[in-house]
Amino acid sequence: MSNTDFVLAVEDLTVSFDGFKAVDSLTMYIDKNELRVLVGPNGAGKTTVLDLICGKTKSTAGSIKFNNTELTKLSEHEIVRSGVGRKFQNPSIYENLSVYQNLEVSYPKGRGVFGSLTFKRTKEVEDRVRKVAEDIMLTEFLDMESALLSHGQKQWLEIGMLLMQEPELLMLDEPVAGMSAKERDQTAELLNRICQNRSVIVIEHDMEFVKKIAHKVTVLHQGKILAEGPMEKVQADEKVIEVYLGH
């Protein structure tokens, strides 16, 4: 299979911090419309992998190809523009704006100083806002000030703000942290819905949640892949059991 069959092809990716390899010769391929979950004990390198993909951290060696474009040579900004969206753990929404406005300002043309000055609410933007609001279950809250949303709804809004840019690859770091059981179920449905049109990489510790969303799971340990495959296979893997039970 050539690299062009994958949305994302990570090959021999390594990053050293003062000689310590946080990610060590990692090779991983993500398919179109795949939902991949990265799991692993604390310090395994999960966040660093996402930092490398979005350009926040520069690699020491190796390659990251997104639709066959080499990302390791691009700036964070260029990576976003090429179609990679990243959500960090803490929501960064504009609390004093309505849900509608938060989505609206995230529309690519409305971005930047020049963009916001010349920005007009067009039908295209409005249609996108409404579609995204539906995807993130916030249609009824479009006019509400975002500060008044629940913690879970704020997380969904931030996912929505990323969806406004129609990323082909979306990366989420522990999206259900702090959510209620019901919100977790709803988030699983949300993710299953949005990966129909894009690839998604999620870092997650909650194994019940992982089971509900993962097409495939990659287990990281000390910067390397310990196991990879469907959840049932990975859960039964002796190396994985060993690492998780800490023997």
Ligand SMILES: Nc1ncnc2c1ncn2[C@@H]1O[C@H](COP(=O)(O)OP(=O)(O)OP(=O)(O)O)[C@@H](O)[C@H]1O
């Ligand atoms: N900028 C940095 N400088 C030095 N060391 C770093 C840096 N970023 C990460 N590390 C180290 O790399 C290792 C991997 O960290 P990382 O945050 O990627 O792990 P993780 O799997 O996401 O863990 P957690 O589940 O706790 O978030 C850790 O030992 C961490 O201390």
